Amino acid sequence: MVTAPWSGSALVERAGTVVDELAEGFVDEATGTRWSARTRSQASSISKQVVAVVALALADRGDVDLHAPVGRVLPSAPSAWAPMTLHHLLTHTSGVGHWSELGLAPLTGDPPSPGDLVDLVLRTPLVGAPGGRWLYSSPGYAVAALLLESATQATYAALATELALAPAGLRSTTTGVFGLGADQPSSRAVAHGHHEGRPVHVAPGLAALPGTGDLWTTTEDLVAWSRALGDGAVLREPERLWARRAELPPDLSAGSVVGEAYGYGTFSGTVLGRPAWFVPGDNPGYASLLARMTGDATTIAVLADDDAAGTGPALARLAPSSNRG
Numbered sequence: 001m002v003t004a005p006w007s008g009s010a011l012v013e014r015a016g017t018v019v020d021e022l023a024e025g026f027v028d029e030a031t032g033t034r035w036s037a038r039t040r041s042q043a044s045s046i047s048k049q050v051v052a053v054v055a056l057a058l059a060d061r062g063d064v065d066l067h068a069p070v071g072r073v074l075p076s077a078p079s080a081w082a083p084m085t086l087h088h089l090l091t092h093t094s095g096v097g098h099w100s101e102l103g104l105a106p107l108t109g110d111p112p113s114p115g116d117l118v119d120l121v122l123r124t125p126l127v128g129a130p131g132g133r134w135l136y137s138s139p140g141y142a143v144a145a146l147l148l149e150s151a152t153q154a155t156y157a158a159l160a161t162e163l164a165l166a167p168a169g170l171r172s173t174t175t176g177v178f179g180l181g182a183d184q185p186s187s188r189a190v191a192h193g194h195h196e197g198r199p200v201h202v203a204p205g206l207a208a209l210p211g212t213g214d215l216w217t218t219t220e221d222l223v224a225w226s227r228a229l230g231d232g233a234v235l236r237e238p239e240r241l242w243a244r245r246a247e248l249p250p251d252l253s254a255g256s257v258v259g260e261a262y263g264y265g266t267f268s269g270t271v272l273g274r275p276a277w278f279v280p281g282d283n284p285g286y287a288s289l290l291a292r293m294t295g296d297a298t299t300i301a302v303l304a305d306d307d308a309a310g311t312g313p314a315l316a317r318l319a320p321s322s323n324r325g
Contacts, residue, residue: 008304020321044281052265095126141211179216193285222301242277
């Protein structure tokens, strides 16, 4: 039972104008620092959309082939991986399991390093045939990022900055850097994760795993990111991200956020009853949501510092403004 009040930031933007905003709770009660749209927090699996943008940008310039067998880059891959492609990894149809299938759930401690995680993924039997059923897999995204690094001989963090964060003009978003580390900008408040109002251990190692918890950002930057995607400033033909590539199980989602299909790093379905693409996230201590309505380009960005409360309380209060045309 959740006893703590909702804590976080939420913005609704339409046509470049913020039409609704929530900011509640303390980032640091000792100093009296409160949440705002400029508070940095872990974006959790919103990171996956950034991985997908990087992959598509590299494909556009001919550096990667989304449909080439991954065994060309990972010669140690078992024979069951022979049909697997980067497309499968990005759409969660690779057959690679999630944390539980790898014996890493619940993910409350420090995860393996990227190299160790990929080794574990390679040793663990697939849970389905590549190209088969949809199964959400954060470890699969770590493998995808490794493939991007191998194809370019550049770090994922450098690729994400060059191809995604910088073109979008994001000023408070980082990847690959632990958000609660000592090297954070002193001018930016950073949220510490909680569960039912109690602080939790925030694993520094997640910052090294693209698509899982490497992205730390603000709601201000998230709406800027959505705007940049819509304007084509980040990616040619951004609709490739939310094109329906894998149908979801009918019982997967319920309530105000309903997933119907998955593209590249992005869900499509409905948010607050309206057609939208969206990217949710949750890690120990944090919850997040970025959604863009496809009818009038209304964007909703939510970051919360309590995984038990999630994003639902904010969505319920934002519903009137986000449905106002």
